Amino acid sequence: MAAGRDRVRRRGRRGAGGRGTRPDRWLYVDCEGSRQGYRDMEAFIDSRTDPERAERLSIAIQGRGAFRRFKDVLSRSPGEVEEWHSFSDERQRGRTRAWLADEGYCVAPRSPGRLAT
Structure with missing residues:
Protein backbone atom coordinates (compact mmCIF):
# COMPACT_ATOMS: atom_id res chain seq x y z
CA MET A 1 0.00 0.00 0.00
CA ALA A 2 1.75 3.09 -1.27
CA ALA A 3 5.15 2.53 0.34
CA GLY A 4 3.84 2.66 3.92
CA ARG A 5 2.47 6.18 3.68
CA ASP A 6 -0.79 5.26 5.36
CA ARG A 7 -1.62 3.47 8.60
CA VAL A 8 -4.57 1.13 8.72
CA ARG A 9 -6.65 0.12 11.70
CA ARG A 10 -9.74 -2.06 11.72
CA ARG A 11 -12.72 -0.08 12.98
CA GLY A 12 -13.61 -1.09 16.49
CA ARG A 13 -10.53 -3.31 17.00
CA ARG A 14 -7.39 -2.57 18.95
CA GLY A 15 -4.53 -4.41 20.46
CA ALA A 16 -1.30 -6.07 19.57
CA GLY A 17 -0.83 -9.48 18.14
CA GLY A 18 1.09 -11.24 15.47
CA ARG A 19 -0.12 -13.10 12.44
CA GLY A 20 -0.67 -16.32 14.34
CA THR A 21 -2.53 -14.79 17.27
CA ILE A 45 -3.88 10.68 -21.51
CA ASP A 46 -7.17 12.59 -21.12
CA SER A 47 -5.40 14.99 -18.75
CA ARG A 48 -2.73 15.94 -21.32
CA THR A 49 -2.95 19.46 -22.74
CA ASP A 50 -0.79 18.80 -25.82
CA PRO A 51 -3.06 17.07 -28.40
CA GLU A 52 -0.11 15.58 -30.32
CA ARG A 53 1.36 14.10 -27.15
CA ALA A 54 -2.03 12.72 -26.13
CA GLU A 55 -2.41 11.14 -29.58
CA ARG A 56 1.00 9.44 -29.37
CA LEU A 57 0.14 8.05 -25.94
CA SER A 58 -3.30 6.90 -27.16
CA ILE A 59 -1.70 5.01 -30.04
CA ALA A 60 0.83 3.46 -27.65
CA ILE A 61 -1.85 1.82 -25.48
CA GLN A 62 -3.56 -0.03 -28.32
CA GLY A 63 -3.22 -3.82 -28.27
CA ARG A 64 -0.76 -6.15 -26.57
CA GLY A 65 2.29 -4.53 -24.98
CA ALA A 66 0.34 -1.36 -24.13
CA PHE A 67 2.05 -0.77 -20.78
CA ARG A 68 5.56 -1.11 -22.21
CA ARG A 69 4.81 1.13 -25.20
CA PHE A 70 3.12 3.70 -22.96
CA LYS A 71 6.22 3.88 -20.76
CA ASP A 72 8.49 4.04 -23.82
CA VAL A 73 6.58 7.07 -25.13
CA LEU A 74 6.62 8.68 -21.67
CA SER A 75 10.38 8.15 -21.37
CA ARG A 76 10.95 10.61 -24.20
CA SER A 77 9.79 13.35 -21.83
CA PRO A 78 11.33 12.87 -18.34
CA GLY A 79 9.11 15.45 -16.67
CA GLU A 80 6.09 13.57 -17.89
CA VAL A 81 7.42 10.33 -16.38
CA GLU A 82 7.31 11.92 -12.91
CA GLU A 83 3.83 13.29 -13.60
CA TRP A 84 2.68 9.80 -14.59
CA HIS A 85 4.12 8.22 -11.46
CA SER A 86 2.46 10.80 -9.19
CA PHE A 87 -0.84 10.45 -11.06
CA SER A 88 -0.76 6.66 -10.99
CA ASP A 89 0.34 6.46 -7.34
CA GLU A 90 -2.49 8.72 -6.21
CA ARG A 91 -5.09 6.71 -8.12
CA GLN A 92 -3.74 3.48 -6.62
CA ARG A 93 -3.86 4.95 -3.12
CA GLY A 94 -7.44 6.05 -3.74
CA ARG A 95 -8.46 2.53 -4.81
CA THR A 96 -6.65 1.07 -1.81
CA GLY A 113 8.42 12.04 11.07
CA ARG A 114 7.28 8.44 11.25
CA LEU A 115 9.35 6.05 9.15
CA ALA A 116 7.63 3.91 6.54
CA THR A 117 7.62 0.22 7.39
Missing part, protein backbone atom coordinates in the same frame (compact mmCIF):
# COMPACT_ATOMS: atom_id res chain seq x y z
CA ARG A 22 -5.17 -12.66 15.48
CA PRO A 23 -6.08 -14.13 12.08
CA ASP A 24 -9.14 -11.83 11.98
CA ARG A 25 -6.77 -8.87 11.58
CA TRP A 26 -5.55 -9.99 8.14
CA LEU A 27 -7.27 -9.53 4.80
CA TYR A 28 -7.00 -11.63 1.69
CA VAL A 29 -6.07 -9.44 -1.28
CA ASP A 30 -7.51 -10.55 -4.61
CA CYS A 31 -5.55 -10.00 -7.79
CA GLU A 32 -7.44 -7.40 -9.78
CA GLY A 33 -5.47 -7.75 -13.00
CA SER A 34 -4.37 -4.86 -15.16
CA ARG A 35 -7.74 -3.26 -15.99
CA GLN A 36 -7.40 -0.45 -13.45
CA GLY A 37 -3.84 0.28 -14.56
CA TYR A 38 -5.06 0.56 -18.14
CA ARG A 39 -7.83 2.93 -17.05
CA ASP A 40 -5.21 5.01 -15.24
CA MET A 41 -3.28 5.34 -18.50
CA GLU A 42 -6.47 6.42 -20.31
CA ALA A 43 -7.25 9.01 -17.62
CA PHE A 44 -3.68 10.31 -17.73
CA ARG A 97 -8.38 3.44 0.61
CA ALA A 98 -11.78 2.68 -0.93
CA TRP A 99 -11.17 -1.07 -0.73
CA LEU A 100 -10.05 -0.84 2.90
CA ALA A 101 -13.09 1.28 3.79
CA ASP A 102 -15.33 -1.34 2.15
CA GLU A 103 -13.64 -3.95 4.36
CA GLY A 104 -14.32 -1.89 7.50
CA TYR A 105 -10.92 -0.27 7.94
CA CYS A 106 -10.18 3.37 8.70
CA VAL A 107 -7.15 4.78 6.88
CA ALA A 108 -5.29 7.67 8.48
CA PRO A 109 -2.40 9.66 6.99
CA ARG A 110 1.03 8.73 8.25
CA SER A 111 2.24 10.83 11.18
CA PRO A 112 4.97 13.36 10.28
